[in-house]
Amino acid sequence: MADFDCDLFVIGGGSGGVRAARMAAQRGARVMLAEQGGTAGLGGTCVNVGCIPKKLYSYAAHYAEAFEESHGFGWEGPAPTFNWDTLKTNRRKEISRLNGVYAKLLTGSGVEIIDARARVTGPQQVRVDGRSINTRNILVATGGTPFVPDIAGKEHVLVSDAIFDLDPFPKRLVVVGGGYIASEFASIFNGLGAQVTQLYRGEQILRGFDDDVRQFVAEEMRKTGVDLRVQTEVASISKGPQGLEVVLKDGAGKQSTVVADSVLYATGRMPNVRELGLDEVGVKLNWDGAVEVDACYRTAVPSIYAVGDVTDRIQLTPVALAEAMVVVDQLFGPPAGKLARSMSYEFIPTAVFTHPNIGTVGHSEQDAPKHCGKVTVYRSEFKALRHTLSGSSERTLMKLVVEDATDRVVGLHMVGPDAGEIVQGFAVAMKAGATKAIFDSTIGIHPTAAEEFVTMREPVKAAAG
DSSP, rough: OOOOSSSEEEEOHHHHHHHHHHHHHHHTOEEEEETTTGOOOHHHHHHOOOOOOOOHHHHHHHHHHHHHHHHHTOSSSSOOOOOOHHHHHHHHHHHHHHHHHHHHHHHHHEEEEEOOOOOOETEEEEETTTTEEEEEEEEEEEEEEEEEOOBTTTGEEEEEGGGGGSSSSSSSSEEEEOOOOHHHHHHHHHTOEEEEEEEEESSSOOOOOOTHHHHHHHHHHHTTTEEESSSSEEEEEEEEEHHHHHHHHEETTTEEEEEEEEEEEOOOOEEOTTSOOOOGTTTOBOOTOOBBOOOBOOOSSTTTEEEEEOOOOOOOHHHHHHHHHHHHHHHHSSTOOOOOOOOOOTTOOOOEESSEEEHHHHHHOTHHHHHHHHEEEEEOOOOTTHHHHOOOOOOOOEEEEETTOOEEEEEEOOOOOOTOOOOOOHHHHHTTOHHHHHHHHHHOOOTOSGGGTTTOOSEEEOOOO
16 A cells, blocks of 8 residues: 555645645545645635625725715715725735634644645645655645736736735726626726726627626616726737827727726636646646546546636636535545535526626526526516615616426526625525425515515516527
């Protein structure tokens, strides 16, 4: 029998890697985890440059409109001014605290943390920090990295990892991209007071979401002041006397120029597999570098597993956490009295922190017929009670997609304040197979926006099936 230094070597200290390492160690396994950046990098993209700081900045961006809306409720006086440096400082403190929490969870479970980038040198061997580690199994959880296409002036752009610590605050910001990251940062910096121009080469932002949601949120973002331009792409970027000169080209080939202090490219992320040595030991990668895995997250090399964004399935932190638990159960057995976990990608809820927020779970109206046959659609659009006095023109959208054959609710979508908080609860019901009849028989909480989901009675249309 080989003499192994550990039972599991985890490469990457993000959500999936930390969860797998900690839970494996708690089950008695000898675990090492390599994270370039050490404890300061624990938590990965989500904690350091993703979900957590982004949500904190989203909260900050809502205060300007909240102060303005307060006048309709009797609050008087000028709004306070925004201090960008204070927000950055307080964010850094919170992220540092979270890094420390992750470190304590790992070391408290007996995990050895190595501050270095690891490289796989064999099916059961890793090279890290100048030494070779023999391990029974390897878990790759290195996440993703921002992708920027080759354009003239690429050296002048920044990616989302760097947006949180810009100095000084960008009074004029160009955001390139139409996905959720681009749309969120366009909303956030617009709310913080920047003049924001968002560019997307497609016909509408947020490809893959329900078409009603896409159209609705685009209109709401424009109402708040975001200069959203679709069917527009960047031809070049150069430094000029007034700032960065961004030359644009629209769908008809017509060119124009926008001047900005900063240009953020949020045009997608790629699996972070650079210099890991995976292909050299027989791990199969697909066309964009994503690690190919089976239902148990095992690669083509039986002793090597991969979870999270590096597999480029669904890029969500809770998904990486769930995948990590499948691996732990496979390698070290499930908890006593429980079955080994498996992962279902059906009815995974998600939120987009645009202003207003998006919450969604299940199929869009466009995709549902491919999976469910004939469906019926319910839709409601309204001004929230708060805005009857606030003076805001913001509106809320809610939508249900129902499978005709079973009456199951197979799609639920919302655009409005706290959409993610509201949709999470409905995701549980949908996972349990709730039907439209069950929705209809549920008493709503009044007055709330959420009650609209259980009071929609008249369908707006039957989608093709």
